[in-house]
């Protein structure tokens with residue numbers, strides 16, 4: 001299927017309240033432009049310098065989301081333009097984002113990544129630490145960031161019961177915090193599991209290979 005058809009096919013299945021982040025990491029600009037021409041405006045990348053290079057080259061009405069793990073010393077390369085940072089998992093990182101946001105005279109929207117998978121390799125804050133962070137004075141003193149919601153990555157498995165359990169865990173946490181902390185975004189679900197993530201509360205899905213095809217990392 002063409003990129004355009006894959007994209008339209010996925011979009012036709014998404015409820016109205018769900019935002020589609022087209023994950024374009026490793027993909028060349030002409031392929032991303034195909035999705036752009038088909039109407040897609042929100043793209044996700046997992047490497048800051050790759051995202052910055054694409055930002056420079058591509059139309060300026062694109063919303064760029066950083067979905068990958070972040071090294072603090074690279075925040076400066078995206079601070080002027082990034083529209084949402086998904087994988088924030090420490091106060092140290094929030095402080096650096098705040099500092100760079102201030103330098104650029106803007107507020108940067110972030111999601112806190114929560115660890116829901118049972119794999120060690122997945123980053124994220126333990127569930128118990130999320131509230132602690134939100135109430136800490138160090139956090140509330142940061143004026144140039146806004147926590148818009150939570151993000152999670154489920155275990156890489158076909159076990160539907162386990163996926164549901166992990167998505168539900170994050171959805172429950174999100175619902176407990178939503179009103180008090182003014183959250184509006186729950187980012188969970190990728191190509192393999194986004195329909196299930198949506199059924200379990202997600203309103204932002206990050207879909208790459210189902211739109212652009214498999215990624216080739218060996219190139």
Ligand SMILES: *Cc1c(COP(=O)(O)O)cnc(C)c1O
Pocket residue numbers: 023025046067068153189190191192206207208209210
């Ligand atoms: C690559 C990536 C995705 C998209 O993965 P697909 O399986 O290709 O849809 C989603 N979220 C994050 C954090 C990613 O790194």
